[in-house]
Amino acid sequence: MPTKKKEKKEEQKEKVVAKKPAEKKVVGEVPKKKINPISLPRGMRDILPEDQLVWDRVRSACKTLSDAYGFRRIDTPIVEDTNLFVRGVGKHTDIVEKEMYSLETEGGEKLTLRPEGTASVMRAYISNGMFNQPQPAKLWYMGPMFRHERPQSGRYRQFQTFGCEVIGEKDPVLDAQIILLSWLILKELGIKGIVRINSIGTPESRSAYKQVLVQYFRSHRSKLSDNDKRRLLRNPLRILDSKDEGAIELKVDAPQIVDWLDDTSKAHFMRVLEYLDEVGVPYQLDPYLVRGLDYYSDTVYELFDEEEADERSQSALGGGGRYDGLSELLGGREETGAVGFGLGMDRIVSRLKSMAGDEPVKEEEAPVFIAQLGEAGRKRSLAVFEELRLAGIRASEAFGKESIKAQMEVANRRGAKWAVIIGQKEVLDGTAILRDMDSGSQEIIDATKIVRELEKKL
Ligand code: AMP
Numbered sequence: 001m002p003t004k005k006k007e008k009k010e011e012q013k014e015k016v017v018a019k020k021p022a023e024k025k026v027v028g029e030v031p032k033k034k035i036n037p038i039s040l041p042r043g044m045r046d047i048l049p050e051d052q053l054v055w056d057r058v059r060s061a062c063k064t065l066s067d068a069y070g071f072r073r074i075d076t077p078i079v080e081d082t083n084l085f086v087r088g089v090g091k092h093t094d095i096v097e098k099e100m101y102s103l104e105t106e107g108g109e110k111l112t113l114r115p116e117g118t119a120s121v122m123r124a125y126i127s128n129g130m131f132n133q134p135q136p137a138k139l140w141y142m143g144p145m146f147r148h149e150r151p152q153s154g155r156y157r158q159f160q161t162f163g164c165e166v167i168g169e170k171d172p173v174l175d176a177q178i179i180l181l182s183w184l185i186l187k188e189l190g191i192k193g194i195v196r197i198n199s200i201g202t203p204e205s206r207s208a209y210k211q212v213l214v215q216y217f218r219s220h221r222s223k224l225s226d227n228d229k230r231r232l233l234r235n236p237l238r239i240l241d242s243k244d245e246g247a248i249e250l251k252v253d254a255p256q257i258v259d260w261l262d263d264t265s266k267a268h269f270m271r272v273l274e275y276l277d278e279v280g281v282p283y284q285l286d287p288y289l290v291r292g293l294d295y296y297s298d299t300v301y302e303l304f305d306e307e308e309a310d311e312r313s314q315s316a317l318g319g320g321g322r323y324d325g326l327s328e329l330l331g332g333r334e335e336t337g338a339v340g341f342g343l344g345m346d347r348i349v350s351r352l353k354s355m356a357g358d359e360p361v362k363e364e365e366a367p368v369f370i371a372q373l374g375e376a377g378r379k380r381s382l383a384v385f386e387e388l389r390l391a392g393i394r395a396s397e398a399f400g401k402e403s404i405k406a407q408m409e410v411a412n413r414r415g416a417k418w419a420v421i422i423g424q425k426e427v428l429d430g431t432a433i434l435r436d437m438d439s440g441s442q443e444i445i446d447a448t449k450i451v452r453e454l455e456k457k458l
Helices: 003-019 049-068 082-088 094-098 118-127 171-189 203-218 226-234 234-241 245-251 261-278 308-314 346-355 374-390 404-413 424-431 447-457
Strands: 080-081 100-104 110-113 139-145 156-167 193-199 284-286 296-305 320-322 337-346 368-372 393-395 418-422 430-435 441-445
Touching: 049 139, 049 156, 049 346, 080 082, 080 118, 080 171, 082 094, 082 118, 100 424, 118 156, 156 171, 156 346, 171 193, 171 261, 171 320, 171 337, 193 261, 203 226, 203 234, 226 234, 234 296, 234 308, 261 296, 296 308, 296 337, 296 404, 320 393, 337 346, 337 430, 368 374, 368 404, 374 393, 374 418, 374 424, 374 447, 404 418, 418 424, 418 447, 424 430, 430 447, 441 447
Parallel strands: 193 284, 368 393, 368 418
Antiparallel strands: 080 110, 100 110, 139 156, 156 337, 193 296, 296 320, 320 337, 418 430, 430 441
């Protein structure tokens, strides 16, 4: 731009600024009342910037492996019709009985913040007619889930899940592939996973098993906690998941569901195990693993860190299984084969952090710092920052600070190797100062050559 024109523009800008009314002073101002800070709701937490690198690692491992295995991302809403979970997850599950964040809108809609992902993905499969596409549909999702549980270590009221679902086919090879994929994600992150696996058969064999299980626990009723007595009436399989002493003790001699499986379920389970052997996924048979949600059939499994596997379900890093009956429960086609897993990303992140000695992972420092002095220097610096960014040179700045000393302190703290310093004089001369932050030596360079000079040095 010709200088005269530029000067005129500057003049106009100044006039605009000068026209602004002066700030009014308040005379006899009343001291402000202290306002209590708003605290975080119980069981919720912030994931701070210093933890985001570990989170990114987890997200990226989940995504990369699932993409490689042919899964495609799906995002479903966080809010769904409450009935989706009542019907899908099951009326008498802990989730539906006491853990859902539900609300009723002014229009009378009953909605719930999703407590898990599978029911939503199956709902999306049905409502988007995905059964008309080539089968199976292989979908992955990632996002927050909400359960009003008692907050404790590894248990939050909002937590992040990554999940994969294969919908539309029934072959046991798909169960094995799902288990393999979840195990591989942990492996990729450096966690030695171990699978606990069981088969809970068809709804028919399960109902026969439930009867003998109820008989067994009823004959030892006095040893059960009130909570487990309630479970005995409403959802007896859940007693096997109980953390209460009486039930844990009784479980040792309780009947096992494998003895009630029909031939098809038995054969399905055997083949899943054979495939797992083939790909070298380590597993333990757990005859009492039933999982908390009603929609499972045949294969159920949970994933643990081998080193923490003894601490049982509180530390499960993930879990999943087959849910062939869910489609029908949600009004979709009958017997739509489906199998999937959900990984608890919060637990995986905290495991990775403790493996790294709970040291925050350091972000890679920008090698260049841009320092400015005076209004003209600051303006020019904004443009220089953008020039560097476009050239792929990572830079940091402290544009809000005025003194060079304060800016150099920031540059040192951030571990910058080079500082580009631009003041009033440099703007007028069309130059910049390039400072070697280690030795403190400085040189004056042409302002048009900042990128080139830095590229030579970095
Ligand atoms: P689920 O659908 O209950 O099997 O959950 C899948 C995975 O999510 C579990 O294996 C846990 O790793 C994780 N998870 C479940 N509930 C919570 C929670 N309240 N807080 C943190 N992670 C959870």
